[in-house]
Amino acid sequence: MMLWIKNQYQSYQSTLRRLQLLDGLAPLLLRLYLAPVMIQAGWNKIVGFEDTAAWFGNSEWGLGLPFPELLTALAAGTEFIGGILLLLGLATRLVAIPLMVTMLVAALTVHWENGWLAISDASSWLANERIMEAQDRLQAGRSILQDHGHYGWLTEKGSFVILNNGVEFAVTYFVMLFSLLFTGGGRYTSVDYFVDQQLKKTI
Numbered sequence: 001m002m003l004w005i006k007n008q009y010q011s012y013q014s015t016l017r018r019l020q021l022l023d024g025l026a027p028l029l030l031r032l033y034l035a036p037v038m039i040q041a042g043w044n045k046i047v048g049f050e051d052t053a054a055w056f057g058n059s060e061w062g063l064g065l066p067f068p069e070l071l072t073a074l075a076a077g078t079e080f081i082g083g084i085l086l087l088l089g090l091a092t093r094l095v096a097i098p099l100m101v102t103m104l105v106a107a108l109t110v111h112w113e114n115g116w117l118a119i120s121d122a123s124s125w126l127a128n129e130r131i132m133e134a135q136d137r138l139q140a141g142r143s144i145l146q147d148h149g150h151y152g153w154l155t156e157k158g159s160f161v162i163l164n165n166g167v168e169f170a171v172t173y174f175v176m177l178f179s180l181l182f183t184g185g186g187r188y189t190s191v192d193y194f195v196d197q198q199l200k201k202t203i
Contacts, residue, residue, distance in 0.1 A: 021187075023186070023187055024185075024187035024188045024190070025189065026186070027180055027184065028089070028189035028190070030176050030179060031087065031092070031185065034086050034173060035083045035086040037173065038082055039079070040083075042075075042077070042079030042082070043076075045080075046076045046080060049072060049076070053069045053071075056072055078099060078101075078102050079102060082095045082099045088190070089185030089189060089190020089192050089193070090192060091192065092184050092185035092192050096178070099173075100174055100181070104174060106170045107167045107170035111168075114167070115128040115130060115131065115167070116128075116168055117131060117168055118164060118165065119161050119164055120134045120161060120162040120164040130164065137162065142160060
């Protein structure tokens with residue numbers, strides 16, 4: 001019995017060693033998922049700089065943050081340039097840090113009071129009072145569209161929903177970036193890896 005366990009353990013360890021040759025795929029997939037999200041978010045802030053800065057700075061209908069132009073520039077640059085670097089796998093660990101800060105700020109200043117869910121879903125165990133109240137508005141909106149609009153055409157590409165704008169996406173992106181902080185860009189799949197290999201030869 002012990003011999004069988006030993007053989008199974010050795011086989012398991014051998015499989016793990018072979019899998020390590022592909023361990024760059026996981027950070028690659030994280031980077032490929034995050035890069036377009038960050039690039040688009042940064043680009044939106046760049047092309048809508050004045051509106052974004054006004055929203056950052058206005059205390060009545062916005063976030064009421066100090067130095068809104070500076071913060072807009074920092075957020076836009078971090079997301080846009082950071083997204084490009086993630087795509088390349090260049091300075092992955094370093095760029096993950098300001099991007100994590102950006103996600104934390106977004107979660108705490110924009111999304112926190114809305115709860116967890118990004119989309120209102122009353123059937124979820126994470127639904128809060130805000131989401132439950134939104135269901136009446138959603139049903140009212142659907143009724144209006146059914147009575148006065150081409151509801152079949154309007155919904156043939158997807159159902160109408162209410163955006164709850166909770167912390168779900170910001171926290172998810174933070175966790176993915178946190179993982180990249182420890183794994184780096186990935187073996188064989190990032191510029192970081194090849195730069196590191198070259199430096200090891202020359203230093």
